[in-house]
Amino acid sequence: MYEGRIARFDGPGKPFTIEKVSLADIGPGEILIKVTRANICGSDLHAWHGTFETRGLGGELPTVLGHEMVGTVAALGDGVTEDSNGKPLAEGTRVAFPYYTVCHKCRACLSGRRVACPHLTMAMLKRADKPPYFVGGYGDYYVLPAGAVVYTIPDAVSDELASGANCALSQVMHGLERVNQGFGETVVVQGAGALGLYAVAVAKARGARTVIAVDGVRDRLDLAAEFGADHLVDISEITEPRDRVKRVRALTEGLGADVVVEVVGHPSAIDEGLKMLGQFGRYVEIGNINIGKTVEFDPSRFVFSNKTMVGVSMYEPAVLSRALVFLEMYHDKLPLEKLGAATYALEDINEAFTAAENRRDIRASIVP
Known part of the structure; x- marks a missing residue:
């Protein structure tokens, strides 16, 4: 009993x-x-x-x-x-x-x-x-x-660290694996909550040359820097989406990002994130799980710039084993x-x- x-x-x-x-x-x-x-x-x-x-x-x-x-x-x-x-x-x-x-x-x-x-x-x-x-x-x-x-x-690996492995950490690891993010690439992470912080750290561990974190809470952005973000974009300071896109372009030598990870969980982030991508960029959509929410964007941006969007729900079970190895290496x-x-x-x-x-x-x- x-x-x-x-x-x-x-x-x-x-x-x-x-x-x-x-x-x-x-x-x-x-x-x-x-x-x-x-x-x-x-x-x-x-x-x-x-x-x-x-x-x-x-x-x-x-x-x-x-x-x-x-x-x-x-x-x-x-x-x-x-x-x-x-x-x-x-x-x-x-x-x-x-x-x-x-x-x-x-x-x-x-x-x-x-x-x-x-x-x-x-x-x-x-x-x-x-x-x-x-x-x-x-x-x-x-x-x-x-x-x-x-x-x-x-x-x-303590229980405190391991508790986030079976969802947040494995989810972003799987997302970055799905788009083959690798050495020398530029990654933008939209949102610096737990998933975003994990995404910053994993992207750097996978060899990203530059990681840019975007959020509106200063404490979270400061923590993103501790997790490896090279640049921070504060939406409370750069209030217009088009200006944030320009900032990302400036930080990527005008090329745009190779990978953008969305973990904000609001549809309004998607169009902005797509504009932050460069040619052949890959957009990793994780955060939006609220059914029925929609967003407008120009599909020609996909066609003419060869972009890809990958939706990521859950992860393959073996990713969790790799997540625990990541925690063991970086704890x-x-x-x-x-x-x-x-x-x-x-x-x-x-x-x-x-x-x-x-x-x-x-x-x-x-x-x-």
């Missing part, structure tokens, strides 16, 4: 309710995770507001939000002995895992496009009023389904601990979401 708390989510606009639940046992192939940290990601905020409806992905209510999490093995189901890299698992092993699970057998999975798996399930979608109850990160436990990918966390070279500096107890989750909404914290973490 496993007993614990969940922060039950009954729907947009309603406060979270802390509820005690009991799970009799876990099934074969499953892993019961003792959650040690669960960050408040932008998609959690959108779901809380109702601008991102989980039912569009097959989600049901009530549920438990939270997907960017990390924890330790509390119990192993029959047949589970090692992680996805072949390392042994036991109770107490610190692990990270993608927040979604796929079948690994269908055409999409076998073609290396697991996020297109028709059998994909993920945290935050299942009902929290029936077993297994622990269906999201905002609780004492999370039940990792059978067949899930799971990786042991390197000893040098003492970058101020990564600042990405999860604000922590809240599970019972204070409503306060935490209010703080996150007001952008008081770069990224808040729920620590059960």
Whole structure:
């Protein structure tokens, strides 16, 4: 018998309710995770507001939000002995895992496009009023389904750093991999929140010659510089989009950027970002997940300048393994601990979401 708390989510606009639940046992192939940290990601905020409806992905209510999490093995189901890299698992092993699970057998999975798996399930979608109850990160436990990918966390990587790996870090790593960003290229990152800061650091690690961060919050821009940004564009100082485009052009010797990464999450950033791209530039669209929002742009800009836009939702599971390697290599070279500096107890989750909404914290973490 496993007993614990969940922060039950009954729907947009309603406060979270802390509820005690009991799970009799876990099934074969499953892993019961003792959650040690669960960050408040932008998609959690959108779901809380109702601008991102989980039912569009097959989600049901009530549920438990939270997907960017990390924890330790509390119990192993029959047949589970090692992680996805072949390392042994036991109770107490610190692990990270993608927040979604796929079948690994269908055409999409076998073609290396697991996020297109028709059998994909993920945290935050299942009902929290029936077993297994622990269906999201905002609780004492999370039940990792059978067949899930799971990786042991390197000893040098703290839970504080590892908690952002299974969503924000892996997402931007996958995005930059998708467009083959490489040595000597210029990268613009629109937005200096957690994803943007990770994008700055990863772009530099992948050999970017110049990284330009764009944001309107000075503290975030200053932190972007600590993460490796070579130039900062403050939209509170350069208020007109066309002037920001001119600034990027000036910083790129008039050529424009090779890669622009959008992690603002607002459609208005897209047209501006496209104009910041140079010939054969690649636009990585990650932030806009609110269905129905639109933006106008001139398609001839794609044709005459040979530009490409790549939409990035989730990531291939193996990217998480590389994200953990990145953290192991850079944990003492970058101020990564600042990405999860604000922590809240599970019972204070409503306060935490209010703080996150007001952008008081770069990224808040729920620590059960």
